[in-house]
Amino acid sequence: MIARTTGAAIRGILVALVVLTPALYLPVSSTNGTEIVVFLAILAFFLTFAEYNSAFPSFIEFRDAPPVNRLRFVGLVTMVTFLTLICKNAYMPTSLTEVFYSVGLSIANIVDFPYSPVRLIVLILxxxxxxxxxxxxxxxxxxxxxxxxxxxxxxxYAVKLRGWPTGNGAFNVWTNLPLFDPTKGGDVVTRLQRDGRLNISIGVLLPFLIPALIKILTEYADPISLNNPQTLIWTMSAWAFLPASMIMRGMATLRIANLIVEKRRAYSTTESTQAA
Structure with a gap:
C-alpha cells in the first residue's frame, strides 16, 4: 500500500512538473497565466495520483504494462523540454539554448520537405x-x-525484440485496458485487431489532417496565435504526441490480439494431443 501510494505521488509530481516547465522558463502572456498553469499542474497531479493509487483502473491504459506509459511520458517530456529551450533562445539566449536551437534547426532541415507534416504546419501560419x-x-x-x-x-523495439508484454508477467486486460469491454459482443481478437488497425491508421493520418482542419477552421474563426511561446509549445506537442500515442496504442492492442491467438492455438493443440 505504501509503495503504491509513493509511486503514485512520484508520478503525479513528475506530470505536474511537465505542465509547469514552459511557465518556469518562459514569459507568461497574461496576468492570470500563472494561476492557470498552477491550477492545471495541481489538477494533473491529483488525476495521476488518484489513478495510480487506486487498485481499480479508470481511464489510464497499460498502467501495469511498462514501458508503454513510461515511453509516452519520456516522449512528452522530451518534446516540452526541447521546445521550451528552443523558444527561450528567442528571449534570453544562452550557450545551452543556442545548442538546442542549432540541433533543432538541423532536424528541421531534414524533415521539412514538400508535403511533409512539418511543411503543412508551417503553411497554417x-x-x-x-x-x-x-x-x-x-x-x-x-x-x-x-x-x-x-x-x-x-x-x-520493446514489442518486436523485447517481447512486450510477456516479460512483465500475465497481462490483465481489465487493468490495462479499462475502456475495453471484452464481453461486449463479437470475438475479442477481432475487436482488438480492428481497434489496433484503426488507431494506427488515425495516428498516421492525424499529423496531416490536423493542419488541414485548422486551415479550414480559420475561415470561420480566429486562428490559433502561435506568437505566445507557451501556446506554441503545447500546440506542437499535442500535434505530435496525440498521433504517436494512438499509434502506440494500436501496436499494443494488435500485440495483445496476437498473444490471445497464440494462447488459443496452444490450448487447441494441447486439447488435440490429449484427445488422441
Missing part, C-alpha cells in the same frame, strides 16, 4: 507571419515530430 516566427514554428514542429517518431520506434 497567416500570410503576414514574421520570418522569425515562421522559423520557430518550423523548428518546433520538426523537433516534436521527430521526438514522436523516436517514441514510436522505442515501443516497436
Amino acid at each position: 497567416p500570410s503576414g507571419a514574421s520570418a522569425p516566427l515562421t522559423e520557430l514554428v518550423r523548428i518546433s514542429a520538426s523537433v516534436a515530430y521527430v521526438a514522436a517518431l523516436a517514441t514510436i520506434a522505442a515501443f516497436a
Whole structure:
C-alpha cells in the first residue's frame, strides 16, 4: 500500500512538473497565466495520483504494462523540454539554448520537405507571419515530430525484440485496458485487431489532417496565435504526441490480439494431443 501510494505521488509530481516547465522558463502572456498553469499542474497531479493509487483502473491504459506509459511520458517530456529551450533562445539566449536551437534547426532541415507534416504546419501560419516566427514554428514542429517518431520506434523495439508484454508477467486486460469491454459482443481478437488497425491508421493520418482542419477552421474563426511561446509549445506537442500515442496504442492492442491467438492455438493443440 505504501509503495503504491509513493509511486503514485512520484508520478503525479513528475506530470505536474511537465505542465509547469514552459511557465518556469518562459514569459507568461497574461496576468492570470500563472494561476492557470498552477491550477492545471495541481489538477494533473491529483488525476495521476488518484489513478495510480487506486487498485481499480479508470481511464489510464497499460498502467501495469511498462514501458508503454513510461515511453509516452519520456516522449512528452522530451518534446516540452526541447521546445521550451528552443523558444527561450528567442528571449534570453544562452550557450545551452543556442545548442538546442542549432540541433533543432538541423532536424528541421531534414524533415521539412514538400508535403511533409512539418511543411503543412508551417503553411497554417497567416500570410503576414514574421520570418522569425515562421522559423520557430518550423523548428518546433520538426523537433516534436521527430521526438514522436523516436517514441514510436522505442515501443516497436520493446514489442518486436523485447517481447512486450510477456516479460512483465500475465497481462490483465481489465487493468490495462479499462475502456475495453471484452464481453461486449463479437470475438475479442477481432475487436482488438480492428481497434489496433484503426488507431494506427488515425495516428498516421492525424499529423496531416490536423493542419488541414485548422486551415479550414480559420475561415470561420480566429486562428490559433502561435506568437505566445507557451501556446506554441503545447500546440506542437499535442500535434505530435496525440498521433504517436494512438499509434502506440494500436501496436499494443494488435500485440495483445496476437498473444490471445497464440494462447488459443496452444490450448487447441494441447486439447488435440490429449484427445488422441
